[in-house]
Amino acid sequence: MKKKSFLDFVSENRFIHIILSIILGLVVGALFLVIMGLRVDAVYGKLIESVSSIKGLSNVIVYAIPYIVAGLSVAFSFRTGVFNIGAEGQFVMGTMGAAVVGILLPDLPSVILVPLCFLAAMVVGAAWGIIVGILKTKRGINEVLSMIMFNWIAFYLSNFIAGLPAIKNEGNAEATKNIADNAIIRFPKEMTQALGVDKTFNWGFILALALAIIVWLIIEKTTLGYELKAVGYNKYAAEYGGINVDRSILTALAISGALAGLAGALHLMGRSTRIPIFPAQEGFGFAGIVVALIGCSNPFGVYIAGLFYGALMYGGTRLTLVGASSQLINVIVGTVVFFIAISVIFSNLKYLRRKPQSADKTTDATGKKG
Amino acid sequence: MTGIINSLGILLYATLVYTPPLLYAALGSCFSEVSGVVNIGIEGMMTVGAFTGATVAFFTGNPWIGFLCAGLAGMLFGLLHAIATVKLGADQTIAGTAINMLGPGVAIMIAMVLFNSTDTEPLLNAKLPRLFTTVFDKNTVLGRFLDNVFAQYASTYLVFFVVILVWFIFYKTRFGLRLRACGEHPKACETLGINVIRTRFICVCISGLLAGLGGACVTMAISNQFRPISIVGQGFIAIAAVIFGKFKPQGALLGCLLFGFCSGLKVVLGDSSGVNMQLLSMIPYVVTVIVLILFVGKSHVPSANGKPYVKAK
Numbered sequence: 001m002k003k004k005s006f007l008d009f010v011s012e013n014r015f016i017h018i019i020l021s022i023i024l025g026l027v028v029g030a031l032f033l034v035i036m037g038l039r040v041d042a043v044y045g046k047l048i049e050s051v052s053s054i055k056g057l058s059n060v061i062v063y064a065i066p067y068i069v070a071g072l073s074v075a076f077s078f079r080t081g082v083f084n085i086g087a088e089g090q091f092v093m094g095t096m097g098a099a100v101v102g103i104l105l106p107d108l109p110s111v112i113l114v115p116l117c118f119l120a121a122m123v124v125g126a127a128w129g130i131i132v133g134i135l136k137t138k139r140g141i142n143e144v145l146s147m148i149m150f151n152w153i154a155f156y157l158s159n160f161i162a163g164l165p166a167i168k169n170e171g172n173a174e175a176t177k178n179i180a181d182n183a184i185i186r187f188p189k190e191m192t193q194a195l196g197v198d199k200t201f202n203w204g205f206i207l208a209l210a211l212a213i214i215v216w217l218i219i220e221k222t223t224l225g226y227e228l229k230a231v232g233y234n235k236y237a238a239e240y241g242g243i244n245v246d247r248s249i250l251t252a253l254a255i256s257g258a259l260a261g262l263a264g265a266l267h268l269m270g271r272s273t274r275i276p277i278f279p280a281q282e283g284f285g286f287a288g289i290v291v292a293l294i295g296c297s298n299p300f301g302v303y304i305a306g307l308f309y310g311a312l313m314y315g316g317t318r319l320t321l322v323g324a325s326s327q328l329i330n331v332i333v334g335t336v337v338f339f340i341a342i343s344v345i346f347s348n349l350k351y352l353r354r355k356p357q358s359a360d361k362t363t364d365a366t367g368k369k370g
Numbered sequence: 371m372t373g374i375i376n377s378l379g380i381l382l383y384a385t386l387v388y389t390p391p392l393l394y395a396a397l398g399s400c401f402s403e404v405s406g407v408v409n410i411g412i413e414g415m416m417t418v419g420a421f422t423g424a425t426v427a428f429f430t431g432n433p434w435i436g437f438l439c440a441g442l443a444g445m446l447f448g449l450l451h452a453i454a455t456v457k458l459g460a461d462q463t464i465a466g467t468a469i470n471m472l473g474p475g476v477a478i479m480i481a482m483v484l485f486n487s488t489d490t491e492p493l494l495n496a497k498l499p500r501l502f503t504t505v506f507d508k509n510t511v512l513g514r515f516l517d518n519v520f521a522q523y524a525s526t527y528l529v530f531f532v533v534i535l536v537w538f539i540f541y542k543t544r545f546g547l548r549l550r551a552c553g554e555h556p557k558a559c560e561t562l563g564i565n566v567i568r569t570r571f572i573c574v575c576i577s578g579l580l581a582g583l584g585g586a587c588v589t590m591a592i593s594n595q596f597r598p599i600s601i602v603g604q605g606f607i608a609i610a611a612v613i614f615g616k617f618k619p620q621g622a623l624l625g626c627l628l629f630g631f632c633s634g635l636k637v638v639l640g641d642s643s644g645v646n647m648q649l650l651s652m653i654p655y656v657v658t659v660i661v662l663i664l665f666v667g668k669s670h671v672p673s674a675n676g677k678p679y680v681k682a683k
Binding site for chain 1: 410450453454455458459460461463464465467468469470471472473474475476478479482483488599602603606607609610613614646648649651652655656658659662663671
């Protein structure tokens with residue numbers, strides 16, 4: 001057997017591709033900084049500095065939680081053959097579901113209120129996914145189309161609910177009331193001070209890990225996951241094999257929607273504690289797509305990708321201090337995703353060493369014959 | 371009666387203001403999707419066009435150079451998408467997502483360099499021109515109505531010509547036949563000597579061009595400057611309009627008009643009815659879903675849509 005060279009290793013390892021993509025993303029980001037006349041070392045230094053303290057790191061984790069769970073939602077949909085571009089709307093509705101419970105039932109003890117908020121978010125998020133699923137299975141309406149519509153309906157519905165007298169902030173803030181203290185899942189104040197972490201540090205990161213494990217178990221170890229994946233690969237074959245395709249699509253969208261809703265609840269109950277009246281879509285669901293892509297739709301990959309994304313997002317908020325725009329992060333992440341899309345070029349690295357021979361020639365010959 | 375005619379005039383005016391950006395982008399999306407390449411990067415390409423148009427027009431003082439450059443800038447990002455998806459066989463959704471992040475990122479960063487702000491400077495005299503502004507007598511009810519309907523920006527008139535042009539290309543030219551075939555059965559095309567890769571490559575570039583023009587309509591006609599919130603979801607709505615219109619340019623026209631009309635309805639009702647604005651803003655989306663449920667139903671997606679084409683060995 002042939003010994004594997006370094007180039008073979010690089011070209012076959014998916015993880016390496018991601019790392020290379022990230023490096024290239026940073027390089028392109030640096031190019032833009034040069035064009036803008038900024039010092040690359042100063043800006044990247046700031047980026048690293050802002051996430052390397054305990055406080056910074058805790059902020060990264062807090063930022064990452066909703067991205068991770070939204071990423072799990074999208075990853076789950078990718079694995080089951082649906083493209084959940086509707087995670088955005090499910091996230092928004094889930095957040096609102098949790099907020100309504102958290103605002104209207106302030107007297108319940110935490111033990112009941114917190115799970116109730118989670119439940120509300122999951123039910124509303126799942127419902128938002130199922131509506132799209134029903135439109136698809138019963139009326140044949142393209143799910144991407146209806147998801148885009150329902151993202152916007154969710155956006156305006158959330159703004160409408162946030163403006164209702166029972167929900168709206170009494171002060172001048174264009175936002176909902178704060179949810180009850182009992183619904184907030186942050187670490188107790190003494191604990192955050194003792195650990196030196198940010199005051200928004202919360203239990204969400206453990207929950208997100210638990211969710212990653214659950215999603216992994218569902219996809220890899222259960223009959224349900226097997227059926228959903230089968231429908232994703234080839235729904236005709238799955239149907240022939242006795243799987244109820246329509247029900248599978250609905251189940252997949254419900255689970256994906258519930259996860260996106262839960263992501264919203266975690267964001268609300270850990271970090272934001274109230275919902276603003278949005279001027280524009282906040283994009284957590286769309287970020288979920290990116291995180292799922294960087295994490296290769298693997299639940300644990302998504303967890304790490306979410307942390308990476310959270311680090312960039314949190315670091316990005318600090319960039320204005322050194323004169324750079326937080327848009328730099330979009331350019332970096334966009335480039336990373338772009339190179340992940342064309343990671344086939346990394347797979348071709350192994351051909352660098354070999355002389356161009358047979359394979360290429362035959363393609364040319366047949367290609368030109370036509 | 372006068373009030374009704376006035377409202378109707380405003381409604382039609384608003385419809386014709388909201389429709390063109392969507393329509394340009396939707397026609398672009400048609401090219402890409404029908405040739406077999408999913409392009410959710412339309413949104414990012416619109417943003418780039420919106421920024422470039424407003425910027426170039428500001429510096430040159432000539433709206434048409436700005437408009438053209440907007441198309442070219444969109445095309446540049448279309449080229450990026452084409453290289454990734456058509457040449458390198460990348461996952462089309464992933465590449466499109468990347469474009470959607472890169473577009474606004476690059477646009478806003480360059481805005482920071484040129485204007486020291488995330489917004490561009492307002493165009494004072496370099497907006498796209500409005501046609502027929504002096505033809506109608508605004509002192510009569512009928513004149514006001516006609517003025518509302520016909521005194522539109524040049525880009526609005528242009529887009530309806532583009533619809534006809536795209537329809538003609540799709541159904542009356544050899545290239546159109548080929549691009550439709552590439553989206554249905556690329557292998558069969560290849561056996562007949564059609565260069566699938568080249569056809570798709572051109573189509574994706576055209577989709578970027580048209581999306582860029584659509585973006586420019588927003589910043590050079592509807593408003594007079596680029597802001598980070600200039601393009602917020604119009605690209606996705608355009609894609610939705612194409613699916614709604616069953617991947618046909620004439621269908622996309624209907625989809626965009628429906629959407630534009632509902633947006634106009636929102637404006638007219640918002641002025642007069644006192645209904646909550648957030649609820650009114652839902653109208654276009656809710657109506658689209660209802661129309662889909664009642665009348666449209668299943669949309670035939672081009673069979674090879676989304677599948678990278680690899681030449682047979």
